[in-house]
Amino acid sequence: MDSDERFEGPLAGPGRVEWAVVGSDIGPLLLAATDQGLVSVVFHAGEAVRDRALRALAARLGAEPSPARPDRPGPLAEPIRQLRAYFAGDLRTFALPLDWSLSSGFNRQVLRELEATVPYGTVVGYGDLADRVGQPRAAQAVGAAMGSNPLPVVVPCHRVVESDGGLGGFGGGLETKRRLLALEGVLPQPLF
Structure with missing residues (x-):
């Protein structure tokens, strides 16, 4: 394949x-x-x-x-x-x-868009991702799609953040999200 x-x-x-x-x-x-x-x-x-x-x-x-x-x-x-x-x-x-058999419908559409258009070292807002899939009022649904992601890290839901710069939620926990974003240079590395 x-x-x-x-x-x-x-x-x-x-x-x-x-x-x-x-x-x-x-x-x-x-x-x-x-x-x-x-x-x-x-x-x-x-x-x-x-x-x-x-x-x-x-x-x-x-x-x-x-x-x-x-x-x-x-x-x-x-x-x-x-x-x-x-x-x-x-x-x-x-x-x-x-x-992709563990994801379908809107969730799969959002996750595929995320995988294809949000590269390493960058972030996107929930609302921005909703806009990209043609559903500008679906920021909360985008959040639900991130929570359903069966392929985190590889399909980088850690790169989706709140529009005000907050981290938002994360199925692996916020510390895991911080560490992934630090690895990619988006956030500073932790001191300890």
């Missing part, structure tokens, strides 16, 4: 779903991928969060997720490599096939 292609529909049946937990500067991340691409990124993936997220993925995708095997390449090898490069400061644009 070309890295510019994106999976648009629901899975055609119980395909392979592979997962791994990887360390990052913002804590452990659960990554899950199907044969179509990266399908989920979950913050703070300690054991309880991981188990809950895997049960939800199984229910939504219709396939039981299995752990990635380090002895064979699979659909998570490239996402893991690129996320490590991002956190090392060596990658500014992800080039990954994404499986």
Whole structure:
């Protein structure tokens, strides 16, 4: 699959779903991928969060997720490599096939617009993003779309802020949002 292609529909049946937990500067991340691409990124993936997220993925995708095997390449090898490069400061644009089957309608439209038009080191307001998708009065709905993002970091919902300069909300917690924006040079690095 070309890295510019994106999976648009629901899975055609119980395909392979592979997962791994990887360390990052913002804590452990659960990554899950199907044969179509990266399908989920979950913050703070300690054991309880991981188990809950895997049960939800199984229910939504219709396939039981299995752990990635380090002895064979699979659909998570490239996402893991690129996320490590991002956190090392060596990658500014992800080039990954994404499986959008966990998002639909307005939410998917907003997330795809965000992914395509808000580059590393920049931010956009909720209202501005609503304007970009032709829904100028939908700033709150944009906020809900950010909260539903199944692919945070890769689809950079941390780059969406309030029009007055406030950080707004964030599913991974405001400290995680601050750290991601600091990594990208939008905010100063924390002193401690």
